[in-house]
């Protein structure tokens with residue numbers, strides 16, 4: 001799956017794959033922004049300009065709400081799950097609860113466990 005978020009300095013979109021590859025997550029969109037931000041932090045520390053990068057932790061619930069608020073994001077999640085299903089990744093133990101939810105979705109409407 002692909003995740004997009006804005007560069008904290010310029011706002012340009014940073015694209016990352018999930019699960020994330022090993023190593024530190026990208027903070028900046030480019031070497032240019034990383035160096036500029038470093039320079040700005042040094043300048044801020046010396047009192048020249050009042051700029052500081054404040055990392056913001058986003059909870060899993062906030063991520064889920066963001067996805068559920070976007071039809072495009074929901075579509076991407078569903079497509080990614082379908083691809084994982086086809087490739088057999090959902091057979092892995094850690095994905096068994098997700099595979100179970102998908103199985104419930106596939107049941108005929110009259111027999112759905114979602115129905116109240």
Ligand SMILES: [Zn+2]
Nearest residue numbers: 007010029033
């Ligand atoms: Zn940037």
